[in-house]
Amino acid sequence: MATWSQGLSFCSLLLLLYLMLESRESFQAFAGLKSEGIPPQEILRQKRAAQDEPTYNWTYVIDIEVNGSSGLIAALNNISLPVQLNSITQISEIQVTTACTPVGAGVQCRCQEGFAWPIESCLAYAACDVIAKGVCTCINGLPTDGQSCQPIDSLQAAVVVEVVVELDLIDLATLEILRARLENSSFPLALSPAVQITDINITTVCSPFGAGFQCTCEDQYRWPCDKCLLHGSCDNITDETCGCINALPPDEEYCQLSQLINTTCPITTSAPPSTTSPPPSTSPPVVYEYLTTIELQTTNVTVIEELRSILDNISYPFPIDSNILISEVNITTVCSPFGAGFQCTCEDQYRWPCDKCLLHGSCENITDETCGCINALPPDEEYCQLSQLSTFSCLVTDDIKLWIQPRI
Structure with missing residues:
Protein backbone atom coordinates (compact mmCIF):
# COMPACT_ATOMS: atom_id res chain seq x y z
CA MET A 1 0.00 0.00 0.00
CA ALA A 2 1.54 3.35 -1.00
CA THR A 3 1.27 6.31 1.41
CA TRP A 4 1.95 9.65 -0.27
CA SER A 5 4.54 11.62 1.71
CA GLN A 6 8.18 12.44 1.00
CA GLY A 7 10.63 9.61 1.58
CA LEU A 8 11.92 6.52 -0.22
CA SER A 9 13.10 7.14 -3.80
CA PHE A 10 12.56 4.76 -6.70
CA CYS A 11 16.27 3.84 -6.75
CA SER A 12 16.04 2.92 -3.08
CA LEU A 13 13.01 0.78 -3.86
CA LEU A 14 14.94 -1.20 -6.51
CA LEU A 15 17.85 -1.57 -4.12
CA LEU A 16 15.50 -2.92 -1.44
CA LEU A 17 14.06 -5.47 -3.87
CA TYR A 18 17.54 -6.53 -4.91
CA LEU A 19 18.73 -7.05 -1.33
CA MET A 20 15.60 -9.03 -0.50
CA LEU A 21 16.00 -11.27 -3.55
CA GLU A 22 19.64 -11.94 -2.65
CA SER A 23 18.58 -13.44 0.75
CA ARG A 24 16.34 -16.32 -0.34
CA GLU A 25 16.51 -18.20 2.95
CA SER A 26 14.97 -15.29 4.85
CA PHE A 27 12.13 -14.72 2.36
CA GLN A 28 9.67 -17.12 3.91
CA ALA A 29 9.16 -14.69 6.83
CA PHE A 30 7.91 -11.91 4.53
CA ALA A 31 4.11 -11.43 4.40
CA GLY A 32 2.74 -11.55 0.89
CA LEU A 33 5.67 -13.63 -0.47
CA LYS A 34 4.84 -16.53 -2.77
CA SER A 35 7.12 -19.12 -4.39
CA GLU A 36 6.10 -21.05 -7.48
CA GLY A 37 7.52 -24.04 -9.31
CA ILE A 38 9.49 -25.39 -6.33
CA PRO A 39 9.02 -28.78 -4.66
CA PRO A 40 8.11 -28.47 -0.93
CA GLN A 41 11.35 -30.14 0.14
CA GLU A 42 13.36 -27.48 -1.71
CA ILE A 43 11.53 -24.64 0.07
CA LEU A 44 12.41 -26.06 3.50
CA ARG A 45 16.12 -26.49 2.79
CA GLN A 46 18.42 -24.14 4.69
CA LYS A 47 21.36 -24.26 2.22
CA ARG A 48 21.86 -23.26 -1.39
CA ALA A 49 21.64 -25.94 -4.07
CA ALA A 50 24.89 -27.66 -4.92
CA GLN A 51 26.33 -27.32 -8.40
CA ASP A 52 25.09 -30.75 -9.45
CA GLU A 53 21.54 -30.24 -8.14
CA PRO A 54 18.73 -29.03 -10.46
CA THR A 55 17.85 -25.33 -10.38
CA TYR A 56 14.37 -23.81 -10.26
CA ASN A 57 12.81 -20.50 -11.22
CA TRP A 58 11.67 -18.60 -8.14
CA THR A 59 8.77 -16.16 -8.43
CA TYR A 60 8.01 -13.77 -5.55
CA VAL A 61 5.06 -11.46 -4.99
CA ILE A 62 6.15 -8.77 -2.52
CA ASP A 63 3.78 -6.22 -0.99
CA ILE A 64 5.80 -3.11 -0.13
CA GLU A 65 4.55 0.00 1.65
CA VAL A 66 6.37 3.06 0.36
CA ASN A 67 6.50 6.60 1.65
CA GLY A 68 7.15 8.61 -1.49
CA SER A 69 6.20 11.61 -3.53
CA SER A 70 3.56 11.62 -6.25
CA GLY A 71 6.33 11.24 -8.83
CA LEU A 72 6.72 7.58 -7.91
CA ILE A 73 3.87 6.40 -10.16
CA ALA A 74 5.26 8.35 -13.12
CA ALA A 75 8.70 6.83 -12.49
CA LEU A 76 7.26 3.33 -12.38
CA ASN A 77 5.31 3.88 -15.59
CA ASN A 78 8.52 4.86 -17.39
CA ILE A 79 10.39 1.71 -16.36
CA SER A 80 10.92 -0.89 -19.08
CA LEU A 81 10.19 -4.31 -17.60
CA PRO A 82 11.62 -6.79 -16.86
CA VAL A 83 14.42 -5.06 -14.90
CA GLN A 84 17.54 -7.23 -14.66
CA LEU A 85 19.06 -6.81 -11.17
CA ASN A 86 21.86 -9.33 -11.74
CA SER A 87 22.59 -12.43 -13.83
CA ILE A 88 19.94 -14.52 -12.05
CA THR A 89 17.45 -11.97 -10.69
CA GLN A 90 14.97 -9.75 -12.46
CA ILE A 91 11.86 -7.74 -11.62
CA SER A 92 9.11 -8.83 -14.00
CA GLU A 93 6.26 -6.58 -12.90
CA ILE A 94 5.62 -3.60 -10.60
CA GLN A 95 2.11 -2.43 -9.76
CA VAL A 96 0.88 0.33 -7.48
CA THR A 97 -2.46 -0.84 -6.05
CA THR A 98 -3.37 1.73 -3.40
CA ALA A 99 -2.70 5.39 -2.65
CA CYS A 100 -3.57 6.88 0.75
CA THR A 101 -3.63 10.64 1.28
CA PRO A 102 -4.57 12.85 4.26
CA VAL A 103 -8.06 14.35 3.97
CA GLY A 104 -9.13 16.66 6.75
CA ALA A 105 -8.45 14.94 10.07
CA GLY A 106 -8.37 11.48 8.48
CA VAL A 107 -7.06 9.49 5.53
CA GLN A 108 -8.64 8.40 2.25
CA CYS A 109 -7.28 5.32 0.46
CA ARG A 110 -8.01 5.09 -3.26
CA CYS A 111 -7.39 2.16 -5.58
CA GLN A 112 -5.43 2.41 -8.79
CA GLU A 113 -6.92 1.30 -12.11
CA GLY A 114 -7.85 -2.38 -12.17
CA PHE A 115 -8.02 -2.65 -8.36
CA ALA A 116 -10.83 -2.20 -5.81
CA TRP A 117 -11.78 -2.63 -2.15
CA PRO A 118 -13.91 -5.67 -1.21
CA ILE A 119 -17.38 -5.03 0.18
CA GLU A 120 -16.21 -5.73 3.76
CA SER A 121 -13.71 -2.86 3.62
CA CYS A 122 -16.24 -0.57 1.90
CA LEU A 123 -18.67 -1.09 4.79
CA ALA A 124 -16.11 -1.14 7.62
CA TYR A 125 -14.34 2.08 6.60
CA ALA A 126 -17.23 3.94 4.91
CA ALA A 127 -16.78 4.10 1.15
CA CYS A 128 -15.98 7.55 -0.22
CA ASP A 129 -17.34 6.66 -3.66
CA VAL A 130 -20.25 4.58 -4.98
CA ILE A 131 -20.43 0.89 -4.04
CA ALA A 132 -21.15 -0.88 -7.34
CA LYS A 133 -21.16 -4.59 -8.11
CA GLY A 134 -19.99 -5.38 -4.59
CA VAL A 135 -16.85 -3.20 -4.63
CA CYS A 136 -15.71 0.40 -4.15
CA THR A 137 -12.49 2.19 -5.06
CA CYS A 138 -12.18 4.60 -2.10
CA ILE A 139 -12.47 4.19 1.68
CA ASN A 140 -12.24 6.67 4.55
CA GLY A 141 -9.51 5.08 6.60
CA LEU A 142 -6.22 3.20 6.62
CA PRO A 143 -6.94 -0.56 7.07
CA THR A 144 -5.50 -1.72 10.38
CA ASP A 145 -4.59 -5.15 8.99
CA GLY A 146 -2.36 -3.75 6.23
CA GLN A 147 -4.80 -4.81 3.54
CA SER A 148 -4.49 -3.09 0.18
CA CYS A 149 -6.74 -2.92 -2.87
CA GLN A 150 -7.29 -6.22 -4.69
CA PRO A 151 -7.67 -7.06 -8.41
CA ILE A 152 -11.21 -6.07 -9.27
CA ASP A 153 -11.83 -9.21 -11.36
CA SER A 154 -11.29 -11.46 -8.34
CA LEU A 155 -13.84 -9.49 -6.26
CA GLN A 156 -16.72 -9.77 -8.73
CA ALA A 157 -16.97 -13.57 -8.87
CA ALA A 158 -20.28 -15.36 -8.45
CA LEU A 296 -29.61 -17.63 -5.92
CA GLN A 297 -26.49 -16.90 -7.96
CA THR A 298 -25.16 -13.36 -8.15
CA THR A 299 -21.96 -11.58 -9.17
CA ASN A 300 -22.78 -8.62 -6.92
CA VAL A 301 -22.01 -9.11 -3.24
CA THR A 302 -24.02 -5.99 -2.42
CA VAL A 303 -27.16 -7.89 -3.37
CA ILE A 304 -26.64 -10.21 -0.40
CA GLU A 305 -26.50 -7.30 2.03
CA GLU A 306 -29.55 -5.74 0.43
CA LEU A 307 -31.37 -9.09 0.64
CA ARG A 308 -30.49 -9.43 4.34
CA SER A 309 -31.78 -5.91 4.98
CA ILE A 310 -35.03 -6.59 3.11
CA LEU A 311 -35.63 -9.87 4.95
CA ASP A 312 -34.91 -8.26 8.34
CA ASN A 313 -37.45 -5.51 7.69
CA ILE A 314 -40.32 -7.69 6.42
CA SER A 315 -43.24 -8.27 8.79
CA TYR A 316 -44.32 -11.92 8.72
CA ILE A 331 -30.67 -17.28 4.32
CA THR A 332 -28.80 -20.44 5.38
CA THR A 333 -25.64 -20.70 3.26
CA VAL A 334 -23.37 -18.36 1.30
CA CYS A 335 -20.79 -19.87 -1.08
CA SER A 336 -18.09 -17.76 -2.72
CA PRO A 337 -14.93 -18.48 -4.76
CA PHE A 338 -11.72 -18.97 -2.75
CA GLY A 339 -8.47 -19.69 -4.56
CA ALA A 340 -9.12 -22.45 -7.08
CA GLY A 341 -12.29 -23.63 -5.29
CA PHE A 342 -15.09 -22.40 -3.04
CA GLN A 343 -15.77 -21.70 0.63
CA CYS A 344 -19.32 -22.12 1.95
CA THR A 345 -20.18 -20.37 5.22
CA CYS A 346 -23.31 -20.70 7.34
CA GLU A 347 -25.54 -17.86 8.44
CA ASP A 348 -26.65 -17.35 12.06
CA GLN A 349 -28.31 -20.39 13.68
CA TYR A 350 -27.07 -22.69 10.91
CA ARG A 351 -24.04 -25.03 10.96
CA TRP A 352 -22.36 -27.81 8.96
CA PRO A 353 -22.55 -31.26 10.63
CA CYS A 354 -19.20 -32.74 11.66
CA ASP A 355 -19.06 -35.34 8.87
CA LYS A 356 -19.26 -32.58 6.25
CA CYS A 357 -16.58 -30.54 8.07
CA LEU A 358 -14.23 -33.53 7.90
CA LEU A 359 -15.19 -34.57 4.36
CA HIS A 360 -14.74 -31.17 2.72
CA GLY A 361 -12.27 -29.58 5.16
CA SER A 362 -13.37 -27.07 7.77
CA CYS A 363 -12.14 -23.49 7.34
CA GLU A 364 -12.69 -22.76 11.03
CA ASN A 365 -12.62 -24.65 14.31
CA ILE A 366 -14.98 -27.62 14.79
CA THR A 367 -16.99 -26.94 17.96
CA ASP A 368 -19.94 -28.87 19.39
CA GLU A 369 -19.56 -31.41 16.56
CA THR A 370 -20.21 -28.70 13.91
CA CYS A 371 -18.42 -26.00 11.93
CA GLY A 372 -19.57 -22.85 10.19
CA CYS A 373 -17.44 -23.03 7.05
CA ILE A 374 -16.26 -25.73 4.60
CA ASN A 375 -13.82 -25.62 1.69
CA ALA A 376 -16.14 -26.92 -1.01
CA LEU A 377 -19.31 -26.12 -2.95
CA PRO A 378 -21.96 -28.45 -1.45
CA PRO A 379 -22.98 -31.21 -3.86
CA ASP A 380 -26.59 -32.23 -4.49
CA GLU A 381 -28.10 -29.17 -2.77
CA GLU A 382 -26.43 -29.95 0.55
CA TYR A 383 -26.55 -26.82 2.70
CA CYS A 384 -26.09 -25.69 6.30
CA GLN A 385 -28.55 -27.08 8.85
CA LEU A 386 -30.08 -25.56 11.96
CA SER A 387 -27.45 -26.10 14.65
CA GLN A 388 -29.89 -27.75 17.07
CA LEU A 389 -30.81 -30.34 14.43
CA SER A 390 -27.25 -31.59 13.82
CA THR A 391 -26.90 -34.95 15.60
CA PHE A 392 -23.70 -36.30 14.02
CA SER A 393 -20.61 -37.22 16.07
CA CYS A 394 -17.06 -36.25 15.18
CA LEU A 395 -14.45 -38.91 14.60
CA VAL A 396 -11.77 -36.54 15.90
CA THR A 397 -11.78 -33.91 18.62
CA ASP A 398 -8.84 -31.80 17.52
CA ASP A 399 -9.71 -28.39 16.16
CA ILE A 400 -9.00 -27.82 12.48
CA LYS A 401 -7.27 -24.49 12.06
CA LEU A 402 -6.58 -22.91 8.67
CA TRP A 403 -5.31 -19.45 7.75
CA ILE A 404 -7.82 -17.95 5.33
CA GLN A 405 -8.04 -14.77 3.29
CA PRO A 406 -11.70 -14.42 2.18
CA ARG A 407 -12.31 -13.57 -1.45
CA ILE A 408 -15.89 -12.84 -2.60
Missing part, protein backbone atom coordinates in the same frame (compact mmCIF):
# COMPACT_ATOMS: atom_id res chain seq x y z
CA VAL A 159 -21.70 -15.90 -4.94
CA VAL A 160 -24.19 -18.71 -4.29
CA VAL A 161 -26.89 -18.17 -1.64
CA GLU A 162 -29.47 -20.68 -0.44
CA VAL A 163 -32.80 -19.19 0.67
CA VAL A 164 -35.44 -21.24 2.50
CA VAL A 165 -38.99 -19.99 1.95
CA GLU A 166 -41.96 -21.18 4.02
CA LEU A 167 -45.44 -20.69 2.50
CA ASP A 168 -48.85 -20.87 4.23
CA LEU A 169 -51.72 -21.81 1.88
CA ILE A 170 -55.42 -22.44 2.40
CA ASP A 171 -56.06 -23.75 -1.12
CA LEU A 172 -54.59 -27.16 -2.03
CA ALA A 173 -54.98 -26.39 -5.72
CA THR A 174 -52.33 -23.68 -5.30
CA LEU A 175 -49.76 -26.38 -4.60
CA GLU A 176 -50.42 -28.06 -7.93
CA ILE A 177 -50.20 -24.70 -9.70
CA LEU A 178 -46.88 -24.07 -7.95
CA ARG A 179 -45.53 -27.50 -8.94
CA ALA A 180 -46.57 -26.97 -12.55
CA ARG A 181 -44.91 -23.57 -12.71
CA LEU A 182 -41.67 -24.88 -11.21
CA GLU A 183 -41.60 -27.84 -13.60
CA ASN A 184 -42.12 -25.55 -16.57
CA SER A 185 -39.62 -22.92 -15.44
CA SER A 186 -36.29 -22.63 -17.21
CA PHE A 187 -33.31 -22.15 -14.90
CA PRO A 188 -31.31 -20.12 -14.27
CA LEU A 189 -34.02 -17.46 -13.89
CA ALA A 190 -32.63 -13.92 -14.02
CA LEU A 191 -34.02 -11.52 -11.40
CA SER A 192 -31.68 -8.70 -12.41
CA PRO A 193 -28.40 -8.33 -14.33
CA ALA A 194 -26.54 -9.36 -11.17
CA VAL A 195 -28.88 -11.97 -9.63
CA GLN A 196 -30.30 -15.21 -10.96
CA ILE A 197 -32.18 -18.15 -9.42
CA THR A 198 -30.43 -21.40 -10.34
CA ASP A 199 -32.85 -23.89 -8.78
CA ILE A 200 -36.14 -24.08 -6.80
CA ASN A 201 -37.39 -27.22 -5.06
CA ILE A 202 -40.40 -28.01 -2.88
CA THR A 203 -39.14 -30.29 -0.09
CA THR A 204 -41.97 -30.66 2.47
CA VAL A 205 -45.78 -30.41 2.51
CA CYS A 206 -47.58 -30.25 5.86
CA SER A 207 -51.37 -30.40 6.16
CA PRO A 208 -53.88 -30.87 9.00
CA PHE A 209 -54.78 -34.48 9.79
CA GLY A 210 -57.19 -35.25 12.60
CA ALA A 211 -56.20 -33.20 15.62
CA GLY A 212 -52.64 -32.68 14.36
CA PHE A 213 -50.59 -32.55 11.18
CA GLN A 214 -48.95 -34.87 8.70
CA CYS A 215 -45.82 -33.74 6.88
CA THR A 216 -44.87 -35.58 3.70
CA CYS A 217 -41.68 -35.28 1.66
CA GLU A 218 -41.52 -34.44 -2.02
CA ASP A 219 -39.54 -36.51 -4.53
CA GLN A 220 -35.85 -37.02 -3.65
CA TYR A 221 -36.45 -35.91 -0.07
CA ARG A 222 -36.94 -38.04 3.08
CA TRP A 223 -37.17 -37.82 6.86
CA PRO A 224 -34.19 -39.34 8.75
CA CYS A 225 -34.98 -42.37 10.90
CA ASP A 226 -34.71 -40.56 14.25
CA LYS A 227 -37.42 -38.10 13.18
CA CYS A 228 -39.62 -40.95 11.94
CA LEU A 229 -39.42 -42.58 15.38
CA LEU A 230 -39.71 -39.34 17.34
CA HIS A 231 -42.83 -38.04 15.59
CA GLY A 232 -44.26 -41.32 14.32
CA SER A 233 -44.00 -42.24 10.67
CA CYS A 234 -47.16 -42.45 8.58
CA ASP A 235 -45.56 -44.78 6.05
CA ASN A 236 -43.01 -47.61 6.25
CA ILE A 237 -39.45 -46.89 7.31
CA THR A 238 -37.19 -48.10 4.48
CA ASP A 239 -33.47 -47.52 3.98
CA GLU A 240 -33.36 -45.85 7.40
CA THR A 241 -35.80 -43.13 6.26
CA CYS A 242 -39.51 -42.43 5.88
CA GLY A 243 -41.52 -40.10 3.67
CA CYS A 244 -44.18 -38.95 6.16
CA ILE A 245 -44.35 -38.04 9.86
CA ASN A 246 -47.32 -37.31 12.13
CA ALA A 247 -46.22 -33.88 13.34
CA LEU A 248 -45.49 -30.34 12.22
CA PRO A 249 -41.66 -30.09 12.20
CA PRO A 250 -40.39 -27.84 14.99
CA ASP A 251 -37.69 -25.21 14.52
CA GLU A 252 -37.79 -25.24 10.72
CA GLU A 253 -36.89 -28.94 10.55
CA TYR A 254 -37.83 -30.23 7.10
CA CYS A 255 -37.23 -33.17 4.77
CA GLN A 256 -33.66 -33.71 3.61
CA LEU A 257 -32.19 -35.03 0.38
CA SER A 258 -32.27 -38.81 0.77
CA GLN A 259 -28.65 -39.33 -0.30
CA LEU A 260 -27.45 -37.00 2.47
CA ILE A 261 -29.12 -38.92 5.31
CA ASN A 262 -26.75 -41.29 7.14
CA THR A 263 -28.43 -41.98 10.48
CA THR A 264 -29.05 -45.58 11.63
CA CYS A 265 -32.47 -46.93 12.62
CA PRO A 266 -32.80 -49.32 15.59
CA ILE A 267 -35.77 -50.91 13.79
CA THR A 268 -36.61 -51.45 10.12
CA THR A 269 -40.38 -51.04 10.24
CA SER A 270 -42.75 -48.61 11.87
CA ALA A 271 -46.36 -48.38 12.87
CA PRO A 272 -48.88 -48.47 10.01
CA PRO A 273 -50.32 -45.21 8.76
CA SER A 274 -52.75 -43.48 11.04
CA THR A 275 -56.42 -44.18 10.38
CA THR A 276 -57.77 -41.20 12.24
CA SER A 277 -60.91 -39.87 10.57
CA PRO A 278 -60.60 -36.59 8.69
CA PRO A 279 -62.02 -33.48 10.30
CA PRO A 280 -65.74 -32.83 9.77
CA SER A 281 -66.82 -30.48 7.03
CA THR A 282 -67.58 -27.79 9.62
CA SER A 283 -63.88 -27.44 10.54
CA PRO A 284 -61.92 -24.31 9.55
CA PRO A 285 -60.30 -24.15 6.10
CA VAL A 286 -57.36 -26.49 5.68
CA VAL A 287 -53.95 -24.78 5.88
CA TYR A 288 -51.04 -26.40 4.03
CA GLU A 289 -47.47 -25.58 4.90
CA TYR A 290 -44.58 -25.90 2.44
CA LEU A 291 -40.84 -25.43 2.66
CA THR A 292 -39.27 -24.15 -0.55
CA THR A 293 -35.50 -23.99 -1.05
CA ILE A 294 -34.31 -21.29 -3.44
CA GLU A 295 -30.75 -21.05 -4.72
CA PRO A 317 -46.55 -13.51 7.68
CA PHE A 318 -46.17 -11.78 4.31
CA PRO A 319 -49.19 -12.20 1.97
CA ILE A 320 -48.62 -13.04 -1.69
CA ASP A 321 -52.34 -13.22 -2.44
CA SER A 322 -55.56 -14.07 -0.59
CA ASN A 323 -54.59 -17.76 -0.35
CA ILE A 324 -50.82 -17.70 0.14
CA LEU A 325 -48.76 -16.35 3.02
CA ILE A 326 -44.97 -16.46 3.42
CA SER A 327 -44.47 -17.16 7.12
CA GLU A 328 -40.67 -16.93 7.21
CA VAL A 329 -37.62 -16.52 4.94
CA ASN A 330 -34.06 -17.36 6.02
